[in-house]
Amino acid sequence: MKSVETKLLDEADRRILLALQSNGRLSNAELAEATGMSTSPCWRRTRRLEEDGYIQGYRAVIDRNRLGLGVLVYVSVQIDTHSAEEANSFEKAVADYPQIVSCHSVGGSADFLLQVVCRDLDDYAEFSMNRLRRMPGIKAMTSSFALKEIKPFEGWPIL
Structure with a gap:
């Protein structure tokens, strides 16, 4: 198992992660509004969370049953x-x-x-x-x- 240095997340970081985990398609403006931040700090924090490895990518959630994988x-x-x-x-x-x-x-x-x-x-x-x-x-x-x-x-x- 990899050992990962974990930086403490503040409340704004947690709000960003929760919002993006719920809807990864949010624009920065929508994310800023959803988290109660202005757009520039929200964008910088999101980029830092990506660079630090908290956000590893963005995916669509697909229904396996609709794909015939019952x-x-x-x-x-x-x-x-x-x-x-x-x-x-x-x-x-x-x-x-x-x-x-x-x-x-x-x-x-x-x-x-x-x-x-x-x-x-x-x-x-x-x-x-x-x-x-x-x-x-x-x-x-x-x-x-x-x-x-x-x-x-x-x-x-x-x-």
Whole structure:
């Protein structure tokens, strides 16, 4: 895990981050108005937040169901050995599959937790059997299917 030097955010920085996280398409004038600032200081603060790495980019939030990706699966993966070489090999293989939308190295009974999206159960079964299980170093994997999304990710808490 990367160690990141964190600078303290003041209230104006937090307002900017909250507003942009909610709507990344705000113009600087709209952002300034939403945060109670004038445009020049708002623009300078936003640029500083980008340069300091708090803001890493701007994206559209897309509905996966509208794309036909109706199945969301969390896959816990155990690897055979815990050598750096095997972990690196697994991590490189993960990058080859767009169906794997996130991958985290985790503690506990699993080594990695994947978030996978597919069209339907048949599509996931094919992906799981013909791709996931053939990735290097997998000892065991467990699939947990999301039945209902209770609280979707809408952004990080800005405390």
